[in-house]
Amino acid sequence: MxxxxxxxxxxxxxxxxxxxxxxxxxxxxxxxxxxxxxxxxxxxxxxxxxxxxxxxxxxxxxxxxxxxxxxxxxxxxxxxxxxxxxxxxxxxxIQYVHQDPGAALDPWWSIGHSLEEGLVITGHGERSRRREIIEQALAAVGLDPTAQRRYPHEFSGGQLRRIGLARILMLDxxxxxxxxxxxxxxxxxxxxxxxxxxxxxxxxxxxxxxxxxxxxxxxxxxxxxxxxxxxxxxxxxxxxxxxxxxxxxxxxxxxxxxxxxxxxxxxxxxxxxxxxxxxxxxxxxxxxxxxxxxxxxxxxxxxxxxxxxxxxxxxxxxxxxxxxxxxxxxxxx
Amino acid sequence: MLILKKFAQDKSAVIGFAIVVAVVFIAVFGPWLAPYPQDATMSHLTRRLRPPSWAFPFGTDNLGRDILSRVILGARGALKVSLLVVGASMAIGVPLGLAAGYSRGWLSEAIMRVTDVFLALPQLILALALAQLMGPSLESAMIALVATYWPFFTRIVYAETRRLRASLFVDALEGLGASPTRIVFLHILPNAASPIIVRATIGLGFTILVAATLGFLGMGATPPDPDWGLAISQSRTFLPGAWWYATFPGLAILVTVLGFNLLGDGLRDIMDPRLRRSR
CATH class of the missing domain: 3.40.50.300 (P-loop containing nucleotide triphosphate hydrolases)
Incomplete structure (x- = not known):
């Protein structure tokens, strides 16, 4: 093998x-x-x-x-x-989770927007499907879907690590x-x-x-x-x-x-x-x-x-x- | 909404904002606001150099024209020049700064060295030289102002782009496989926007001042334009007797430039992404 x-x-x-x-x-x-x-x-x-x-x-x-x-x-x-x-x-x-996932997010972009971007870059289908994937990924790391509307500075260090993880999990x-x-x-x-x-x-x-x-x-x-x-x-x-x-x-x-x-x-x-x-x-x-x-x-x-x-x-x-x-x-x- | 609240607490910024709004309003509706709109071009030699009165609150000039009307009518010209100059400077400076900041090696070096050369040009002297070359007109003054103002934008955008390029979130985007166009226009440009906006706001005031200086030196607007700088220049021979002739156009310049500067400073203070809230 x-x-x-x-x-x-x-x-x-x-x-x-x-x-x-x-x-x-x-x-x-x-x-x-x-x-x-x-x-x-x-x-x-x-x-x-x-x-x-x-x-x-x-x-x-x-x-x-x-x-x-x-x-x-x-x-x-x-x-x-x-x-x-x-x-x-x-x-x-192969995907990478940064040491400081908070700084790895654009401060002007909401979490949902940032997460969606990874899917857009890798060419994932239509909008509704992307929504679904994001919600699944957030659920997988134990965050609720409302997190999407918020901005990186509104999260704690532990939450940011979860977001960083969700971000790459979506890309399978x-x-x-x-x-x-x-x-x-x-x-x-x-x-x-x-x-x-x-x-x-x-x-x-x-x-x-x-x-x-x-x-x-x-x-x-x-x-x-x-x-x-x-x-x-x-x-x-x-x-x-x-x-x-x-x-x-x-x-x-x-x-x-x-x-x-x-x-x-x-x-x-x-x-x-x-x-x-x-x-x-x-x-x-x-x-x-x-x-x-x-x-x-x-x-x-x-x-x-x-x-x-x-x-x-x-x-x-x-x-x-x-x-x-x-x-x-x-x-x- | 946090941004608005914060802005409202900053008194000088609010004053600046009010002045800018007033100037823009006057510039747009000038011909309808001025008591004697025809005084932009018409002269009335029978009422020369009248001191301020109810009929002529700012007095009249050496050709009997109402100074209040001419100050009001001059706002549009001043604003047009500064908007065109700052707009053109941004159109040249911002893309160059992004290109120089994002690329490495010779391209970046070449852009920045050319920028340094233009930065070394003294603004007024270039404007005077161009005026000599092309004949004194508003156009030559504007070309000279653009030629000397764009490097400021390039420098700012370059520095911001460099900083952002090294930041972790750009690194993460590259890790996700984002294209340079996406990174530059969707991430770097918005994050670099606040210093650009601040610079542009202050630049608007600054350009009005320099345009007035050029008008004063006879290198900008030509008579009978109701230009503020030109009016001060023409008033010199009637000082100190006709004090109102130089004072009111001068005050118009002072207040407008002050307004843009206060607004610019206020914007600088509130341009902080941490003020962005989801709720």
Whole structure:
């Protein structure tokens, strides 16, 4: 069976410019060689620190950002290599929910008007039919039809997320990219939004690409998790085994940094230093400069994902030793 | 309705609005309101330079014409010039600003650099040069005003478009697959409308002032047009004796420009989408 979505060695370079008489501005390598498959019906989490390229990867999958290299296949059909507008036509089955769905609505347009627009753009039949679809979508996210007459600023954050969700549900997607769907919401609202997401997925047979840095949410929701660092996936594993036994030093540090409820164990190992600039990447393993297990060889050998168990891949040459409990090497420079 | 309520609380905006409505009313119905409508062209040398009286509330000028009638009749010309100039400036400036703001790269750069060049032209000096070239007339003054006023619209629309283009809702629309035409005309233009309207309102007053200046310098309207600026220019030789001759056309300019400016400022304050309510 072909996977729903396949990414093959995706590179995305942003900006960069040739200049006259001055040194060229190098592009930022936001995503550098991501290979990933998404199976139908799963929830794949994409985690990593701010600026690691998870949103860029999401936008590239969506088609708003053109990939520099690599190919994307949707149900076995190649959909990459097109200009953003054509790419969006090819990838109607993929939709994106913004981090802040309130700001993603035109403030001058009423909700009903904004929702209808998506249908108009995708060419959905006559007006009465559109009305029906909108009301169904609003009902599906638990809002009543009167919401249509109101304006974005009249809704709360949780309601806006529902509207954002309704907006793309109407378009009948197969894959939904959720960018930080819970950021900025308080705990109780978070829970209702997450439950809604799960409920809708079950009802509509959706596949989620879940971009987040909230690890507790990822743990609860995702089937598989990809940990990104500087535009690459450093570890890809089923959620259970990742949270049980992360192998990559970066993934370990990321998990260790998450706040926990158990008392006493509050001391976390902070990662030293800053990540290198994505415009000037170092040679070898990108994490070597901050890695407590780094060896001289780490700084010369580029790391690629290797399978350690079925479904569990890690991009670290020392994973065996780390798994066996090797002590950290001397302080990394 | 929240907008109306908010507007009604802003006293200076209401005053501005009232003045503008009055000026428009006078401009439209001028020939019927003026006590001596024939004084637009006819002169009566027997009643030269009469001071204000019941018969001639604003006095008469050096050709014996009723100044009140000429001030009333001048409103239409002033308003016509400013509407044409601002309308033409918007017709040129707004599309260019949208194009420059939405596109990237050379097109945007080219439009904005040309705009900068026009922005650098001093308005009055260009108007004087054109008047020399084409002969002094209202048309040459209007061409000069349009040539120097459109860049203001381009700049404003460009800045707004840039800001809106980077906003999340435009991004979301692109994500839905909306066409650039749809995004620009249905989303960016309405969201950029408030600064455009404010600028246009203030521009109407400003243009009346500059047109009057040109009339004063003899580069705009030509006699015997009942132009306010021209009247002040002609009155100079009769100052300070015939004070009413310069005062009333001058007051007409002052009040009209003030009205447009107050209205423009008031509009700026209420142009906020958050005042839009469903109920």
């Amino acid at each position: 072909t996977p729903l979505l396949e990414l093959d060695d995706i590179h995305v370079h942003l900006g960069g410019r040739k200049r006259w008489f001055q040194p060229d501005i190098p592009p930022v390598k936001a995503v550098g060689g991501v290979t990933l498959t998404v199976a139908a019906g799963e929830i794949l989490g994409l985690v990593g620190e701010s600026g690691c390229g998870k949103t860029t990867l999401g936008r590239t999958v969506l088609g708003l950002q053109r990939e520099t290299r690599g190919s994307i296949r949707l149900r076995g059909k190649t959909v990459s290599g097109a200009r953003p507008r054509d790419a969006r036509k090819l990838r109607r089955a 997607p197969d894959i939904v990219i959720l960018d930080e769907p819970t950021s900025g919401l308080d705990m109780s609202v978070q829970a209702t939004v997450l439950n809604l997401l799960l409920e809708i997925r079950a009802r509509r047979d959706l596949t989620y690409l879940f971009i987040s840095h909230d690890l507790s949410v990822v743990r609860r929701l995702c089937d598989r998790v990809a940990v990104m660092y500087l535009g690459r996936i450093v570890e890809l594993a089923p959620a259970a085994s990742l949270f049980e036994r992360a192998l990559h030093p970066y993934a370990q540090a990321l998990l260790a940094a998450a706040p926990r409820l158990e008392p006493g164990e509050s001391r976390t190992i902070a990662i030293r230093g800053e990540p290198p600039s994505a415009a000037r990447l170092p040679a070898g393993c990108l994490f070597a400069g901050r890695c407590p297990y780094a060896e001289p060889a780490c700084r010369t050998e580029e790391q690629v994902l290797q399978a350690v168990a079925p479904g569990h891949e890690v991009a670290c040459r020392r994973w065996r030793e780390i798994a066996a409990g090797a002590p950290p090497t001397a302080a990394a420079a």
